[in-house]
Amino acid sequence: xxxxxxxxAKALNESLRKALETDPKVLIMGEDVGKLxxxxxxxxxxxxxFGEDRVIDSPLAESGIVGTAIGLALRGYRPVxxxxxxxxxxxxxDQIVTQLAKMHARALGKVKMPVVIRxxxxxxxxxxxxxxxxxxxxxxxxxxLKVVSPSNSSDAYWMxxxxxxxxxxxxxxxxxRRYWDKGEVDTEAIPGALHQARVAREGxxxxxxxxxPMVKVCxxxxxxxxxxGKSVEVLDLRSMxxxxxxxxxxxxxxxxxxVVVHEAPxxxxxxxxxxxxxxxxxxxxxxxxxxRVGGYHAPYPPARLxxxxxxxxxxxxxxxxxxLAY
Amino acid sequence: MTVESTAARKTTRRSSGAxxxxxxxxxxxxxxxxxxxxxxxxxxxxxxxxxxxxxxxIDLSAEELRGLYRDMVLTRRFDAxxxxxxxxGELGLWASLLGQEAAQIGSGxxxxxxxxxxxxxxxxxxxxxxGVDPTNLLGMFRGVNHGGWDPNSNNFHLYTIVIxxxxxxxxxxxxGIAKDGADSAVIAYFxxxxxxxxxxxxxxxxxxxxxxxxxxxxxxxxxxxxxxTEKQTRVPLYQRAxxxxxxxxxxxGNDVLACLAVTRxxxxxxxxxxxxxxxxxxxxxxxAHTTSDDPTKYRRDEExxxxxAKDPILRLKAYLEREGHADxxxxxxxxxxxxxxxxRVREGVRNMPDPDDMAIFENVYADGHSLVDEERAQFAAYxxxxxxxxxx
Numbered sequence: 083x084x085x086x087x088x089x090x091a092k093a094l095n096e097s098l099r100k101a102l103e104t105d106p107k108v109l110i111m112g113e114d115v116g117k118l119x120x121x122x123x124x125x126x127x128x129x130x131x132f133g134e135d136r137v138i139d140s141p142l143a144e145s146g147i148v149g150t151a152i153g154l155a156l157r158g159y160r161p162v163x164x165x166x167x168x169x170x171x172x173x174x175x176d177q178i179v180t181q182l183a184k185m186h187a188r189a190l191g192k193v194k195m196p197v198v199i200r201x202x203x204x205x206x207x208x209x210x211x212x213x214x215x216x217x218x219x220x221x222x223x224x225x226x227l228k229v230v231s232p233s234n235s236s237d238a239y240w241m242x243x244x245x246x247x248x249x250x251x252x253x254x255x256x257x258x259r260r261y262w263d264k265g266e267v268d269t270e271a272i273p274g275a276l277h278q279a280r281v282a283r284e285g286x287x288x289x290x291x292x293x294x295p296m297v298k299v300c301x302x303x304x305x306x307x308x309x310x311g312k313s314v315e316v317l318d319l320r321s322m323x324x325x326x327x328x329x330x331x332x333x334x335x336x337x338x339x340x341v342v343v344h345e346a347p348x349x350x351x352x353x354x355x356x357x358x359x360x361x362x363x364x365x366x367x368x369x370x371x372x373x374r375v376g377g378y379h380a381p382y383p384p385a386r387l388x389x390x391x392x393x394x395x396x397x398x399x400x401x402x403x404x405x406l407a408y
Numbered sequence: 409m410t411v412e413s414t415a416a417r418k419t420t421r422r423s424s425g426a427x428x429x430x431x432x433x434x435x436x437x438x439x440x441x442x443x444x445x446x447x448x449x450x451x452x453x454x455x456x457x458x459x460x461x462x463x464x465x466i467d468l469s470a471e472e473l474r475g476l477y478r479d480m481v482l483t484r485r486f487d488a489x490x491x492x493x494x495x496x497g498e499l500g501l502w503a504s505l506l507g508q509e510a511a512q513i514g515s516g517x518x519x520x521x522x523x524x525x526x527x528x529x530x531x532x533x534x535x536x537x538x539g540v541d542p543t544n545l546l547g548m549f550r551g552v553n554h555g556g557w558d559p560n561s562n563n564f565h566l567y568t569i570v571i572x573x574x575x576x577x578x579x580x581x582x583x584g585i586a587k588d589g590a591d592s593a594v595i596a597y598f599x600x601x602x603x604x605x606x607x608x609x610x611x612x613x614x615x616x617x618x619x620x621x622x623x624x625x626x627x628x629x630x631x632x633x634x635x636x637t638e639k640q641t642r643v644p645l646y647q648r649a650x651x652x653x654x655x656x657x658x659x660x661g662n663d664v665l666a667c668l669a670v671t672r673x674x675x676x677x678x679x680x681x682x683x684x685x686x687x688x689x690x691x692x693x694x695x696a697h698t699t700s701d702d703p704t705k706y707r708r709d710e711e712x713x714x715x716x717a718k719d720p721i722l723r724l725k726a727y728l729e730r731e732g733h734a735d736x737x738x739x740x741x742x743x744x745x746x747x748x749x750x751x752r753v754r755e756g757v758r759n760m761p762d763p764d765d766m767a768i769f770e771n772v773y774a775d776g777h778s779l780v781d782e783e784r785a786q787f788a789a790y791x792x793x794x795x796x797x798x799x800x
Binding site for chain 1: 526553554555558559560565566568570573575576577578579580581582583584585587588606607610611613614617770771772773774775777778779780
């Protein structure tokens with residue numbers, strides 16, 4: 083039973099179960115993670131099987147959740163904390179940025195901070211305010227943090243294992259609108275490294291780089307472009323800090339066109355960093371400026387407008403056309 | 409022990425004479441504090457007279473008493489040396505503990521080796537009793553590192569500058585102790601200003617809910633830079649604990665014996681699995697907040713003079729002399745030891761090497777990060793380009 087077809091949320095659940103079984107120092111902490119199994123049921127059944135000492139319902143206080151996780155890590159535990167929604171992470175932002183990210187460096191390497199912060203993120207589920215945001219750039223900008231996001235069930239399973247095993251703090255962004263998408267998970271596979279990008283679809287005319295929820299959109303765009311005779315490569319970056327620039331460079335040296343797609347606002351976003359670095363690395367290979375497709379410099383809109391705000395098939399294909407027109 | 413019973417059994421002695429409310433106007437605005445004399449656990453009066461308290465008796469040998477005195481004197485000497493070194497340009501900043509020696513030595517000497525300390529950036533006395541080399545405390549103030557010691561070799565965490573953050577780390581660590589089934593305890597230091605922080609209140613919540621073996625040791629030194637305690641709270645700080653479901657007690661923070669007794673009792677309570685305690689050490693920061701501060705802009709000389717009369721070191725000295733626990737030879741030897749410490753710290757700081765340039769990139773990550781690797785290589789090449797130029 084090494085290969086199973088699992089929804090992404092269930093793959094995360096299996097991953098957490100495996101981690102709890104494997105290492106007695108692993109703890110799950112967060113609001114409603116116990117009996118309820120989390121508001122997205124990612125921790126479903128774990129408290130029943132591992133007890134309240136391992137799967138801990140936390141007081142409703144995000145800074146407290148992360149701050150106590152830091153203390154538990156100092157005591158030798160490996161806490162995996164759940165922040166209920168993207169927009170709720172900010173009360174804990176201080177602890178993450180001023181404490182968690184810097185502890186290893188401040189202690190001159192004498193202490194490790196193996197803390198994973200799971201954050202369901204992104205839009206597309208018709209939620210209310212503060213439940214649809216993509217704050218990954220705010221974390222990727224902070225030295226000391228690693229920031230990753232799986233786009234499918236297999237990566238959800240393996241990347242979470244790897245994040246938990248890492249001695250560095252990892253911000254683990256879960257694409258909440260993909261929680262119910264099913265995919266194959268081989269629990270006996272040998273996974274690629276956490277920071278490595280993956281070629282999700284081979285192509286030769288243009289590279290679409292994305293991560294998390296936008297990988298699926300980009301794959302659909304590549305399929306649509308194929309019908310128009312364009313061969314589009316899709317890179318699933320998987321990690322926003324570090325970013326696998328070598329993989330992007332390899333792809334761009336082949337396709338000579340790059341479009342970066344993410345839900346977060348374009349301004350100061352991951353796409354800006356990728357555009358700058360790839361321009362430095364691939365200036366003589368590029369046949370068009372690196373283009374970006376993403377959110378606007380505006381608060382995430384009410385749900386009735388989110389389809390206009392979020393990059394969809396048409397906006398991605400439009401960018402593909404613009405890039406190839408140079 | 410409940411808060412109520414603790415309060416009920418307090419002596420009615422008007423011990424230190426310090427009123428929380430300093431003016432009729434503020435008393436009017438703060439009804440909870442109106443007319444309230446601070447109820448302090450005290451075992452040694454400002455005159456150095458030993459008094460009894462029903463809950464916190466303590467019996468120390470003459471040698472132990474001399475040890476506490478030595479700790480306070482050497483800590484003060486170290487602190488004075490650091491202040492001088494800042495004035496001489498050897499340190500970028502210094503946060504003096506002047507006046508808070510009893511609170512730190514008393515509480516620190518209540519700890520066992522296996523207990524863990526989470527300090528602010530002013531706990532030089534606690535660091536001293538934990539065996540951290542005083543010179544190492546100066547690294548961050550000199551600008552050569554952000555820490556300077558291995559937290560696990562003395563069970564003394566790094567100084568934390570963001571106010572109150574460490575109280576949550578302490579709580580989490582204490583939760584870990586409980587999970588391990590150990591009987592160690594944790595002490596978290598913070599100040600009156602920190603009591604306003606969300607993190608401190610969240611630490612109270614978490615520690616109470618999880619019954620964590622942690623002692624919250626608040627040194628109420630009356631001032632958060634320029635803001636008096638009245639700008640942080642409308643009730644005496646130790647009473648905050650009641651709302652979170654654990655006991656709070658106010659101790660005379662300038663009385664090393666009382667600080668030792670009260671902290672020891674709170675630690676024992678934590679070890680017995682009875683959860684957290686808030687200790688408010690009522691004390692006074694006699695110096696500036698840091699060397700960048702100018703207390704003359706916000707507080708009166710008379711206030712400091714009133715507190716100088718309650719000096720923690722003078723009162724223990726008076727007691728030692730009154731009881732014949734120490735002779736002139738002891739005080740002279742300690743004076744010589746103080747000078748030697750000052751000299752050692754002074755030379756230690758001046759000889760402290762600047763970090764290697766490449767330290768910028770060290771320990772950013774435990775497992776490595778490709779961007780750090782790339783920038784380290786670029787920086788090394790850049791530095792090397794200057795070396796080449798010098799050779800030519």
